[in-house]
Amino acid sequence: DTAVSQTPKYLVTQMGNDKSIKCEQNLGHDTMYWYKQDSKKFLKIMFSYNNKELIINETVPNRFSPKSPDKAHLNLHINSLELGDSAVYFCASSPEGVEQFFGPGTRLTVL
Amino acid sequence: RKEVEQDPGPFNVPEGATVAFNCTYSNSASQSFFWYRQDCRKEPKLLMSVYSSGNEDGRFTAQLNRASQYISLLIRDSKLSDSATYLCVVSRGGGKLIFGQGTELSVKP
Numbered sequence: 001d002t003a004v005s006q007t008p009k010y011l012v013t014q015m016g017n018d019k020s021i022k023c024e025q026n027l028g029h030d031t032m033y034w035y036k037q038d039s040k041k042f043l044k045i046m047f048s049y050n051n052k053e054l055i056i057n058e059t060v061p062n063r064f065s066p067k068s069p070d071k072a073h074l075n076l077h078i079n080s081l082e083l084g085d086s087a088v089y090f091c092a093s094s095p096e097g098v099e100q101f102f103g104p105g106t107r108l109t110v111l
Numbered sequence: 112r113k114e115v116e117q118d119p120g121p122f123n124v125p126e127g128a129t130v131a132f133n134c135t136y137s138n139s140a141s142q143s144f145f146w147y148r149q150d151c152r153k154e155p156k157l158l159m160s161v162y163s164s165g166n167e168d169g170r171f172t173a174q175l176n177r178a179s180q181y182i183s184l185l186i187r188d189s190k191l192s193d194s195a196t197y198l199c200v201v202s203r204g205g206g207k208l209i210f211g212q213g214t215e216l217s218v219k220p
Contacts, residue, residue, distance in 0.1 A: 040212065041213050042210065042212050043155065043198070044210070045207055045208065048206055048207070050206075055206070056205070056206065056207055090154055090155075094206060098143060098206075099157050099160075100157070100206075100208060102154035102155050104154055105153075105154055
């Protein structure tokens with residue numbers, strides 16, 4: 001059974017479009033995260049939710065909006081996609097904010 | 112300056128070699144320290160936590176020097192399967208992990 005799953009795995013879209021990435025964890029963890037890994041491989045946190053409540057919101061353009069319908073799901077919606085949004089987006093979850101378990105990643109390409 | 116800095120790599124070593132990775136962090140308020148491993152086109156996975164007293168897990172030894180704000184990872188008897196990118200990770204608490212840019216290791220036969 002996949003512990004942290006993301007859909008889609010690959011996403012190719014045009015500039016200006018709006019897209020969503022979904023994340024689900026079946027580990028019973030309270031905290032979930034979104035990270036962005038750019039072409040230089042730097043992994044940077046974007047958002048964190050604890051039990052559906054936003055607790056970390058890094059300096060991310062407000063075109064990015066996370067939504068947590070319940071503690072097992074954390075989705076990421078991106079408006080007006082730009083070329084610079086091309087990256088791999090990882091979802092993660094953790095039981096107490098220490099060890100984090102990552103999903104397989106969503107490779108977003110904006111053309 | 113990045114908050115967590117690592118050796119740039121890549122490290123190309125023969126099987127059986129011992130290899131050491133270094134990492135420095137700039138924020139003295141950092142509380143927790145980790146090494147994660149990321150295989151090509153895969154997600155990062157926790158390799159080991161790093162404690163002040165130093166800790167070992169099989170062929171892997173991690174050390175932390177809080178005074179120097181320095182973390183290291185030693186891999187003994189390298190295997191082909193150790194080829195990956197090793198990420199130094201620091202936390203100030205609250206679940207926020209700060210990742211280094213990673214050091215790529217390639218173990219050759």
